[in-house]
Amino acid sequence: MKLIKTNLLWLGLLTVVILGGCGTNISEMKVEVFETSASGNSLSKRTNFSPSADRTAIRISIQPEEKFQEITGFGGAFTEASAHLLNQMSQDKRDEIMEAYFGESGARYSLTRTHMNSCDFSLSNYSYAEVPGDTELSHFSIEPDLDDLIPMIKSAQEVSKEGFRILASPWTAPPWMKDNNAYVGGKLLPENHNSWALFFSKYIKAYQEQGIPIWGVTVENEPLGNGNNWESMHYTPKEMTDFVRDYLGPKLKTDGFGEVKILGYDQNREHLNEWIDAMYNSEENAQYFDGTAIHWYASTYEVFPDALQYAHKKAPGQHLIQSEACVDAEIPHWQEDAWYWEKEATDWGFDWALEKDKHLHPKYVPVYRYARDIIGCLNNWVDGWIDWNMVLDRQGGPNWFKNWCVAPVIVDPEQNQVYYTPLFYTLSHFSRYIRPGAYRVGFEVSESDLEVTAAENPDGSLIVVLFNSTEQSRSYSLEIDDSLFSGDISGQAIQTLVVKRTSLIKKQDG
Known part of the structure; x- marks a missing residue:
């Protein structure tokens, strides 16, 4: 590279x-x-x-x-898929990729994300609390992360001179805590609210014991659901607000993790207003929230500046962090820089959006989408911007659901080759130079x-x-x-x- x-x-x-x-x-x-x-x-x-x-x-x-x-940072996500791929590469290639993302000669990522339990970019479904009915979580274990995910994070820590923050997000509670007893869909059973709040606390402590501090958590990745495709759990704005106010916030504070940031929502911007209204409609509801997380998948071109401005005005001084973005529903183009500058990419909505929303999902230029979104976000009060997987293979995985996507860095483990796409350099224009503590x-x-x-x-x-x-x-x-x-x-x-x-x-x- x-x-x-x-x-x-x-x-x-x-x-x-x-x-x-x-x-x-x-x-x-x-x-x-x-x-x-x-x-x-x-x-x-x-x-x-x-x-x-x-x-x-x-x-x-x-x-x-x-x-x-004030800027919190820029970066990407540690996923089991990315970590597993890195472990298939030679040591010098692993070191090269970590330097490219976190080193002083690279993108200098300062804000990252990871998943609690499995997600679509895991090798399989898993939970840290597999034993049904273990409401005290006496069998809680982060062992599934010890082979790939945690070593990747520790490698990044070794390379990063200034360090980086980690935002952790669950895709779902363990199936036994939910009303449908499944990884996909369903809701948290009311009788398991205490256990699910305890789960967050145990996770933060377990990672802390590994030498990995968790800066913040989101309550749920995509609480509106994802079409019942992969790990998910549903909340209404009121349900999430009530859970944070009555269970998650008090539990983290009692257990000594009150400094860990809690971000609400964590899905697309077109529904942001109603979630902001629920979270910040009273001091009692707002007391444990430190901000809001958002995604970009509602459109291939629209930044939704009015929604971002509304969120800032409703909760000035609170974090507004873009927590996930990627070129989705595409298999990566290998060693083909020109494709990333051409209007050929499509997203999930190009095929599957409702007819009334089709206009939001035309073909687009991948580099343009990244550059416009980051600039548009910064100019509308967003203080952090996180990409999705840091590393994927030539298929756009591994992914247990076969939900193929593109990452800034693509690898071919069999050939031990690395391709730094134009998206890597696009992100670096921001992450390398605009540092935490900067002000727009x-x-x-x-x-x-x-x-x-x-x-x-x-x-x-x-x-x-x-x-x-x-x-x-x-x-x-x-x-x-x-x-x-x-x-x-x-x-x-x-x-x-x-x-x-x-x-x-x-x-x-x-």
């Missing part, structure tokens, strides 16, 4: 001098530019620009003083067909991400305070600009 170089070469150095009073203000803006494009760039450093000298240049003005949400900042752009977001990192560096979906290269001028940088972005491309500013005051001679 092309690892991301860390020996930084600063580009576009511009010094603006302002005379006034008895001193000279010298303001410097140093800009480093990275680009991924359909023409072949893969997070490549741009060293030559051909900016336009006329009015066709797009004006981008960054306002660092205008701050929005304000901006203005003169033309809407160049999509923009910007953030200020804790070290003071400004990160500006540009996305050009047109086939023509575009010139732009980047303005920050009293400094100006002129550049251009290729057609069908994403750019990340890393901006460092210095301001010096020197006394005049005499």
Whole structure:
């Protein structure tokens, strides 16, 4: 793979001098530019620009003083499928992939997700509490995770210099706790509310004993269901809110895990408003919630900004985290970068959505979908964005349900080969450069067909991400305070600009 170089070469150095009073203000803006494009760039450093000298240049003005949400992080999910595949690769390839995702020369993932019990991207159905009627969970064990999943997480911990947060989600309670006694569908029996809350506590403790701290949990992956296909358990907004208020929140607090974040909902954005209303309709209901998790599967192009804005206004200061996204219902295209830049992908809804929703599921360009969604989310108060499986095989699995999907990294264990798709580099444009603790900042752009977001990192560096979906290269001028940088972005491309500013005051001679 092309690892991301860390020996930084600063580009576009511009010094603006302002005379006034008895001193000279010298303001410097140093800009480093990275680009991924359909023409072949893969997070490549741009060293030559051909900016336009006329009015066709797009004006981008960054306002660092205008701050929005604090960024929690970016990343992907640890799944049994990904971990199992890694264990089939050679040690040097495993190390390479972990470095690519978590190392200083790679994507530097800072926010991740994993599953409690099995999910569709497991090798089979399993639970940590298999014994029916064991309401005290005396036989609870995370042994199913010890061969693949936990070793993958520990490998990432060894590589990550700054560390990363883990959000854990159950797809279902053990079948014996449910009204249908099955892994798929059904609801939690009222008499098992205490046992299911205890399950979360035991899971957090067991992982903690493995040296893996759990930062947060979602109450249930896709509580509206998934068509009764794979592991699931159903809640209404009121049922989930009541469970958190009366059982899960108090149990985690009593057991010393009150700092673990609890995120509600965890499904598609088109139903977000009704869940937000239930969770935050009173202080009593809201007291144990730390935010809301969302998915992107309601549309291949629509970000649902109104719903995201509504969630923020209803619960300002609470987390709003995109917890799952992927190119679903597709078998990966192996060593074929061009496909990821073409409008050929379809999703589940292309074939199976209700007729009234078909318009939300047209064919799409995979890279565009990722870039637009992340930018749209950031610009509408989302503070964390998590991809789905980190690693899948050439079939888009393994997956016990044969629910094939695409991951940013595809492997062929038989040939011991790794393919870093353009999606890997697209995600890296955000995860590598926008760090936890950054704040999204304000901006203005003169033309809407160049999509923009910007953030200020804790070290003071400004990160500006540009996305050009047109086939023509575009010139732009980047303005920050009293400094100006002129550049251009290729057609069908994403750019990340890393901006460092210095301001010096020197006394005049005499």
